[in-house]
Amino acid sequence: MSEAAARQETYLPGPDEGRVAQVHDFLTARERAGRGTPDVQCFLSGTRPDDRVELPVELYQVLRQVVDALRNGLAVTVAPVTKTLTTQQAAELLGVSRPTVIRLLDDDKIPFERTGTHRRILLRDLLAYRDRRRAEQYAALSATTVDIEDDLDETLHRLRAARRTVAERRRSSSGSDSRS
Known part of the structure; x- marks a missing residue:
């Protein structure tokens, strides 16, 4: 793990709350439709059509928690912890x-x-x-x-x-x- 990836970082809600709200609404709609369960496939995509990777359930859960916090105007701290x-x-x-x-x-x-x-x-x-x-x-x-x-x-x-x-x-x- 690189030194940059292993440090604690705090993220503040940004001025562009609309984009965070869009992500929140997207995740909420998926969950309401019954597709937000741990067995659902979520993908992270890049700029090319073939540039995508499946998002593991753990990362989906982290994303959901971060989005909820930022949408509510809260700061989020990511603090890596060893096993x-x-x-x-x-x-x-x-x-x-x-x-x-x-x-x-x-x-x-x-x-x-x-x-x-x-x-x-x-x-x-x-x-x-x-x-x-x-x-x-x-x-x-x-x-x-x-x-x-x-x-x-x-x-x-x-x-x-x-x-x-x-x-x-x-x-x-x-x-x-x-x-x-």
Whole structure:
């Protein structure tokens, strides 16, 4: 990979919003017609009729996200990330501290490899952990939702039980904090 391709770059919405809107409308129309699914073939073309290449699904998804952001007046930052991350990079991606990532690794919550004395985390493993953690958080939120039709005593009992569960998890994980 060239040095230019490996650097982080931020793109601002340009003055020609009409062309971005055209691309947005084109992509939206394809998706509404049922052709915006991952198995559809999209092409990037040049100036000659035979100058075209199939656009992989991943690039289509990136294009769609960039177009949506630019159309809404947002800047877009492209930041290449290697497939193997340091503990600091993992912490930044998760939005937690480096010691927290080390604790997660030591507690076998996220698989990792050692390179000498350094820990290396595969990006796919880190993203899988993040997805699991989000699912657990949504489940916890769902468990604490209150239906106005429910009996008040039953609701209070469920909320107390949920708080006890959270407190037990914190106590069990705080015992491993001293190893960091």
